[in-house]
Amino acid sequence: DVKVTQSSRYLVKRTGEKVFLECVQDMDHENMFWYRQDPGLGLRLIYFSYDVKMKEKGDIPEGYSVSREKKERFSLILESASTNQTSMYLCASSLTGVWRNQPQHFGDGTRLSIL
Amino acid sequence: AQSVTQLGSHVSVSEGALVLLRCNYSSSVPPYLFWYVQYPNQGLQLLLKYTTGATLVKGINGFEAEFKKSETSFHLTKPSAHMSDAAEYFCAVSDGSNYQLIWGAGTKLIIKP
Numbered sequence: 361d362v363k364v365t366q367s368s369r370y371l372v373k374r375t376g377e378k379v380f381l382e383c384v385q386d387m388d389h390e391n392m393f394w395y396r397q398d399p400g401l402g403l404r405l406i407y408f409s410y411d412v413k414m415k416e417k418g419d420i421p422e423g424y425s426v427s428r429e430k431k432e433r434f435s436l437i438l439e440s441a442s443t444n445q446t447s448m449y450l451c452a453s454s455l456t457g458v459w460r461n462q463p464q465h466f467g468d469g470t471r472l473s474i475l
Numbered sequence: 476a477q478s479v480t481q482l483g484s485h486v487s488v489s490e491g492a493l494v495l496l497r498c499n500y501s502s503s504v505p506p507y508l509f510w511y512v513q514y515p516n517q518g519l520q521l522l523l524k525y526t527t528g529a530t531l532v533k534g535i536n537g538f539e540a541e542f543k544k545s546e547t548s549f550h551l552t553k554p555s556a557h558m559s560d561a562a563e564y565f566c567a568v569s570d571g572s573n574y575q576l577i578w579g580a581g582t583k584l585i586i587k588p
Contacts, residue, residue, distance in 0.1 A: 364518070391574045400484070402580040403519075403565070410574055418575075450518055454574060461507035461526045461569060464576060466518035 363387070366451050366467035373474055379438040381470050383451030392434035393452040393464060394418075394426060403450065409434055410456070441474045448472075477502045479568050481579035489587045494538075494553040496582050498566035501547060508549040509567040509576065510540055519565060525549065536560070561586045 367382035385392065393408040395418075405418030407426040415426050423445060427435045434453075438445055448471050452464040482497040500506055507526050511519040523534025530542040536559075540551045549566060563583045567576040 369516075393575075400580070403578045405575065408575065452519075456574065462574075463509055463521045463524055464519075466511075466520070468518045469516070471516070 364451055364453055364465050364467040366449075366470050368470050369468060371470055371472045373438075373441050373472065375441060375443060375474060377438075377441045379441050379472070379474075381436040381438075381449055381451075381472070383434045383436070383453075383467060384432050385434075385453040385465070386432065387453065387455075387465070388431065389453035389465075390431075390456045391454045391462075391464075392428065393454075394424075394434065394436045395450045395452065396420070397448040397450055397469070406436065443474050446472060446474045477506070477568055477570055477577045479566050479577050479579040481564075481566050481582050483582055484580065485583045485585060487585040487587060488556050490558055491555050494551070494556045494560065494584065496551040496564050496566075496584065498540075498549045498551065498579060499547055500549065500566075500568045500577075502568060502570050504570045504572075505544075507569045508540075508542060509569075510534065510538070510549070510551050511565045511567065512536075513563045513565065513581075515562075522551070522564075556584075556586050558586050558588070560584060 364385045394406045395403045409428045425437045451467045454464045455462040509524045510522040525542045533539045566579040
């Protein structure tokens, strides 16, 4: 089974702090994704990466950056945390596949509170 | 552009009753379709997927979904609801042009005793 591990289940930080959310997958997947999930808004894609050192902006990249130095690890960085970044953050990974029809596999999420 | 519509942000059924969660998509090419389930304070878990072949797809926990191209639908069903089915369900679609999925807004399934 694919295992996607997010470093923290719950995290509390202060406004203005630099925050790192870590995600590791153990199935040699090429693609990795960061989403945020807010009530009534569903899943919104922040950034994704289809290869080491490659990244693409998703729908809501403002205020975030990412790092992928190794294939198995994808980090989300909040450069200067703000209260409107309080949310559930979900990491996912997927294989590339021939037809790009592979499902995404999710971690358990990090519930981040910015005070 | 692709889009996914899930009808009803909340669906309530009695234990033992039929579960029907609706998903309609728009796509200019044959889509790949997915249903995910999210239990409280957890990540998303794949329930089932349609890529090619048989249009009736069976998933985990007794769920199934039927791909109907003429109706652009991929509704999720389960013959008899169980209390443990209470969760949020997400429909997602891909047209295969990239690695992203387009997500529906989710439907919370409530099971009444």
